[in-house]
Amino acid sequence: MTDNPLDRDLEEMIGTPQLADAVKRSLQRLKGGAAGPELAEMARELLSGGTDLRSVARTSAYADPISQGIQQYKRWEADLSPDERQRLMGDAQAAIYGDDEQTTESRTTGL
Template identity: 40%
Template sequence: MADPGQPRFSADPTNDAVRRKLLQKLSINSKSPALAEMARELLAGRITPREVMTSSSYASALEPGVAQFQEWYGGLSDEQRAEQEELGRAALDRLAGEPETPPARTRRQNPPEGYEDEDFSDRSWLT
């Protein structure tokens, strides 16, 4: 169950947990840093799903996947759509049973051996 201070993504606790887990998985997505950032922002409550969909901030990251989905889904028969819906429900049920993914942690990497860090102490950061 989500902390009381965290944003809720559904009034139904099971749906909320599944959506949160999907966002947690997306937040560690290395293939799309923009989508990972969006997921982290949603999880932190700094943006809402409505803001994501009504702003252009993440449009370039979302548009290719939405277009691909529309093309794929538009080509399915009614029977195939029903089959895909059932597969989707099963996947959500499996996800609901998984433990929560811990938040991604940023780790500082040590520089390679022999690397000399540039000294910025003599620079003015005001001009």
């Protein structure tokens, strides 16, 4: 367990260290401006310890940019073919959990 409040919150909320690390890497990309200035500010605040995940969830300050990002993602995902979606899922699992085919297969099938 880490002393960093964000790391602790991510591990507690998400459940696996690998997925928590992936979320933290995404926050680093957001901090760099990948999704606009509002979410860059949010990521900077989270990563610096200026706020925590629960506070972000309770505030309306980031609600619009987060909602817009979710809608944009849903539109993008809806345009994917089933094969593209499956490939991306496999790529994401490999990036998060490693290239262990058996582990990836059991996560995909639940076996």
